[in-house]
Amino acid sequence: MFVATVLAAVAALLAAFWYYFSRNFGYWTERGVVSCNPFSLTGDRGGGIPFGKPFYELLTPIYNKYKGKERVVGTFQARRPILVALDPEVTKAVLTKDFSHFHGRGQPTDESDPFSQNLFFLEGARWKNLRMKLSPTFTSGKLKGMFPLMAGITDQLNDAVREKAAHGDKQVEFKDILLRYSTDVIGSVAFGIDCNTVKGGNDDFLNMSRELFRRNFIFLLRFFLISVHPVFVKLLPFKRIFKDMTEFFLKLMSDTVNYREKNKVERNDFVQIMMQLREEDRNRSTLDRASHVELNNDTMAAQAFLFFVAGLDSVANTIGFALHELAMNHALQRRAVAEIQENIRKHGSLTYDAVRDMELIERIVRESLRKYSPVGILTRQPSEPIKIPDSDVVIDPSVMVWIPVWQAMHDPDIFPEPERFDPDRFTEEAKKTRHQYNYLPFGEGPRFCVAERFAILEMKLCIAGLLQQHVFDAGSKTDVKLKLDPKTSSPTPQNGFWLQVTDRPTSAL
Numbered sequence: 001m002f003v004a005t006v007l008a009a010v011a012a013l014l015a016a017f018w019y020y021f022s023r024n025f026g027y028w029t030e031r032g033v034v035s036c037n038p039f040s041l042t043g044d045r046g047g048g049i050p051f052g053k054p055f056y057e058l059l060t061p062i063y064n065k066y067k068g069k070e071r072v073v074g075t076f077q078a079r080r081p082i083l084v085a086l087d088p089e090v091t092k093a094v095l096t097k098d099f100s101h102f103h104g105r106g107q108p109t110d111e112s113d114p115f116s117q118n119l120f121f122l123e124g125a126r127w128k129n130l131r132m133k134l135s136p137t138f139t140s141g142k143l144k145g146m147f148p149l150m151a152g153i154t155d156q157l158n159d160a161v162r163e164k165a166a167h168g169d170k171q172v173e174f175k176d177i178l179l180r181y182s183t184d185v186i187g188s189v190a191f192g193i194d195c196n197t198v199k200g201g202n203d204d205f206l207n208m209s210r211e212l213f214r215r216n217f218i219f220l221l222r223f224f225l226i227s228v229h230p231v232f233v234k235l236l237p238f239k240r241i242f243k244d245m246t247e248f249f250l251k252l253m254s255d256t257v258n259y260r261e262k263n264k265v266e267r268n269d270f271v272q273i274m275m276q277l278r279e280e281d282r283n284r285s286t287l288d289r290a291s292h293v294e295l296n297n298d299t300m301a302a303q304a305f306l307f308f309v310a311g312l313d314s315v316a317n318t319i320g321f322a323l324h325e326l327a328m329n330h331a332l333q334r335r336a337v338a339e340i341q342e343n344i345r346k347h348g349s350l351t352y353d354a355v356r357d358m359e360l361i362e363r364i365v366r367e368s369l370r371k372y373s374p375v376g377i378l379t380r381q382p383s384e385p386i387k388i389p390d391s392d393v394v395i396d397p398s399v400m401v402w403i404p405v406w407q408a409m410h411d412p413d414i415f416p417e418p419e420r421f422d423p424d425r426f427t428e429e430a431k432k433t434r435h436q437y438n439y440l441p442f443g444e445g446p447r448f449c450v451a452e453r454f455a456i457l458e459m460k461l462c463i464a465g466l467l468q469q470h471v472f473d474a475g476s477k478t479d480v481k482l483k484l485d486p487k488t489s490s491p492t493p494q495n496g497f498w499l500q501v502t503d504r505p506t507s508a509l
């Protein structure tokens with residue numbers, strides 16, 4: 001009897017769960033939108049967790065099946081309806097034209113968790129207010145001020161590469177050393193700290209970033225559970241998932257701010273800009289409470305932490321992929337060196353202006369971002385019921401819009417021979433031949449990557465600095481055709497970036 005009661009209770013619970021879980025599954029058919037089979041816990045055809053394949057490949061089956069046939073396709077992530085935008089005009093409406101209805105990313109935040117109060121997760125008036133405050137961090141003037149900090153780290157990188165080549169039979173693994181480079185750059189410009197990880201100094205920062213990417217699974221799980229019910233955001237707050245990291249960054253920020261206040265230290269970096277913003281807020285007589293995000297040590301640490309998360313692997317891998325492609329293509333490497341040479345001659349050395357004027361190096365970075373985009377899917381959530389452009393279909397805030405940026409950037413009808421690395425896809429004439437919204441490594445519209453100009457400058461400087469001093473080639477450890485790790489959420493080489501490095505003869509410069 002007892003066993004029967006327990007079994008009946010379990011069956012009733014399962015039935016209730018299934019009812020709750022599948023109640024939405026008619027969402028798209030009721031609206032006349034072509035939809036993929038939702039009868040799978042993971043959301044069939046790409047709507048859930050991409051078991052066994054990388055996250056950026058999640059939408060490939062939908063894209064290949066429906067592109068050119070449907071403007072949008074419906075699917076599900078767990079029980080949440082997902083609208084996949086296949087037409088770049090729909091993408092343009094969501095990201096830019098109708099942005100006022102699509103300003104959120106659909107990731108609920110927990111206000112008691114200071115680390116979720118960052119620019120990436122905030123929505124509505126609070127996001128707008130913070131974005132307005134933080135955007136001036138990346139003006140040309142501010143970037144120029146940060147340039148010497150970055151240039152110093154590029155010099156250290158060159159020395160470290162030379163030393164590694166000397167001790168490693170000319171073979172150097174770049175994934176690790178480039179992660180050290182991007183860590184030192186963010187440590188310096190975001191926290192005002194000389195991490196010196198390139199030189200092999202204190203590895204605290206580096207260990208934090210490695211730890212962060214090791215928790216990929218729990219992060220994906222959080223992403224999945226939130227689409228079952230937003231209440232899970234309270235169960236898996238960042239401060240718990242990334243406990244050591246949040247404590248590390250909170251302490252770092254408060255120590256840095258206290259030290260600077262006490263010793264009247266000023267530095268051309270992000271902490272300084274936030275301290276100024278905080279001071280301006282303190283001196284303001286009125287503040288709009290609904291949109292105001294108070295900059296205290298916690299929220300300042302949350303922004304700096306976000307910069308740390310956003311600016312490490314993305315930058316390091318984009319540079320690594322570009323170096324790999326240059327090592328495989330000597331003609332392109334020679335063209336790049338000729339451009340570096342010309343600009344160094346024109347500006348006297350590797351200055352901010354010299355790097356800014358390097359057009360081919362910029363196209364190399366942009367092509368690396370196309371072929372190996374760190375972000376595969378952009379997401380937006382409608383803030384109220386809204387019509388999909390040029391249709392009668394109305395979607396509501398329970399829906400998330402997903403934009404398959406990876407797939408568009410690998411579509412042979414948009415980028416012929418997508419596996420070929422060709423920076424000339426980014427000449428002004430070539431760009432005119434395709435829809436702007438088919439190339440979105442930094443997103444678009446008012447919510448595009450706030451640090452795009454900073455990241456491009458950092459990557460150009462690093463590539464130019466390295467090519468200025470070294471010749472890159474395939475060595476015995478190089479995977480000529482790079483294998484990408486299927487377990488990572490953005491493209492990462494499974495066996496690292498092994499390259500053969502020799503000194504560039506000074507006569508070449």
Ligand code: HEM
Nearest residue numbers: 119120307310311314375441442443444447448449451455
């Ligand atoms: C290769 C380098 C990078 C790539 C490809 C990249 C890409 C992106 C993308 C795709 C987004 C979402 C845009 C959208 O939804 O439309 C984003 C947002 C963001 N990125 Fe980057 N990013 C890079 C480097 C950086 C760096 C170095 C930082 C910080 C120093 C940074 C800070 C941010 C922030 C704060 C946001 C949120 C902006 C907002 O919601 O207003 N990113 N990034």
